[in-house]
Structures are given as C-alpha cells and as structure tokens.
Amino acid sequence: MSEKIGLIVGLGNPGREYENTRHNAGAIFVMQLADSLRGQWQEEKKFFGATSQVAIGNQTVRLLLPSTYMNRSGQSVGAIANFYKIAPENILVVHDELDLQPGTAKLKLGGGHGGHNGLRDIISSLGNQNNFMRLRIGIGHPGNAKLVADYVLKKAPATEYNLMEDSITRALHAITDVVDGKLDKAMQLLHSEKT
Numbered sequence: 001m002s003e004k005i006g007l008i009v010g011l012g013n014p015g016r017e018y019e020n021t022r023h024n025a026g027a028i029f030v031m032q033l034a035d036s037l038r039g040q041w042q043e044e045k046k047f048f049g050a051t052s053q054v055a056i057g058n059q060t061v062r063l064l065l066p067s068t069y070m071n072r073s074g075q076s077v078g079a080i081a082n083f084y085k086i087a088p089e090n091i092l093v094v095h096d097e098l099d100l101q102p103g104t105a106k107l108k109l110g111g112g113h114g115g116h117n118g119l120r121d122i123i124s125s126l127g128n129q130n131n132f133m134r135l136r137i138g139i140g141h142p143g144n145a146k147l148v149a150d151y152v153l154k155k156a157p158a159t160e161y162n163l164m165e166d167s168i169t170r171a172l173h174a175i176t177d178v179v180d181g182k183l184d185k186a187m188q189l190l191h192s193e194k195t
Contacts, residue, residue: 023152025137026094048076071117074125100138103163
C-alpha cells in the first residue's frame with residue numbers, strides 16, 4: 001500500500017501543432033481520463049494550465065494540463081502543488097517514455113528524469129524532490145539520440161498510435177488502484193491485461 005494520489009498531471013506541449021504527437025502522450029491520457037469521468041476543464045492562470053476535479057474511487061483528485069511548454073512543466077506543477085499543499089508523493093505525472101515500446105505503460109515511483117525535460121523541470125520545481133509517481137507511456141525510440149527531438153514532436157503512424165492508445169486504455173482501467181495506492185494491483189493490470 002502506498003500514498004494516495006491527489007493530483008494527476010498530463011505532460012505535453014500546448015497548441016494545435018502538438019496535438020496527438022508522441023510527446024503529448026501524458027496530456028492525451030489525462031484528457032481521456034477527464035472525459036471518462038465527465039470532468040470539466042477550467043483555465044487557471046495562477047497554475048499556468050487547465051485544471052479539473054474528478055472523483056476516482058472514493059477520492060477527489062485534481063487533474064492538471066500545464067499550458068507551458070514541456071521544459072517548463074514544473075512552473076505549473078509547482079504552482080498547484082504549493083497552493084493546495086500537495087506533497088510530491090501524492091502526485092502522479094503521466095508522460096511519454098522513449099525507453100518503452102509503443103503499447104507498453106509502466107508505473108514507477110521516484111527516480112531521475114532520464115533526460116525528459118518535463119520531469120527535469122518538475123523535480124526542480126518541487127525542491128529537487130523526485131519521489132512522485134510516474135505513469136510512463138511507451139512511444140519507442142528512433143534508434144539515434146540525434147533524432148529524438150524531432151521524433152517526439154511528430155505524430156506516430158497509425159499502427160504505432162493505436163498501440164499507444166491501447167496502453168492508455170489499460171492505464172485508464174488501472175487508475176483507480178493507482179489513486180488508492182494499490183500499486184501491485186495496478187501494475188498487474190497494466191503489465192498483463194490486453195485490451
């Protein structure tokens with residue numbers, strides 16, 4: 001049993017040109033989560049993003065979509081965490097993951113940023129605390145570090161995008177257990193269930 005989650009953040013870049021790109025996997029997840037729970041989004045300047053409040057299981061959870069660019073995600077996360085006094089261990093950050101294949105989603109507690117600029121900025125904004133939960137949505141790797149920047153900002157081909165959607169659907173099924181801190185159960189769902 002782990003800490004309960006009070007804030008779920010979906011990472012991505014704002015603007016139409018970035019919609020449905022690989023780097024926006026986290027934002028796509030959180031938008032689908034809000035839709036499935038009929039959450040209403042509200043732009044909040046003081047949090048540099050849009051927020052929604054939903055019930056997951058018997059827990060009230062805030063959702064956050066930063067309107068900053070990815071490398072400034074911490075500005076948004078730090079602002080809302082400070083305002084509502086949400087500790088890092090009660091935060092779930094959903095993000096794209098180069099080291100996982102499309103169709104894979106994994107949970108991880110704490111750790112470094114692994115070169116992910118959104119995570120790097122969030123860790124810094126939380127006072128260098130990295131003990132928040134991550135839901136990593138696999139987007140695969142282009143095979144060469146020089147190609148990464150271009151790769152993450154592009155839309156995936158349909159077959160790859162469908163695999164990513166599958167992993168997002170599995171993660172949506174597991175989210176109640178994640179929020180309740182039942183991580184073993186959530187991981188079982190995530191890592192074994194096929195949709």
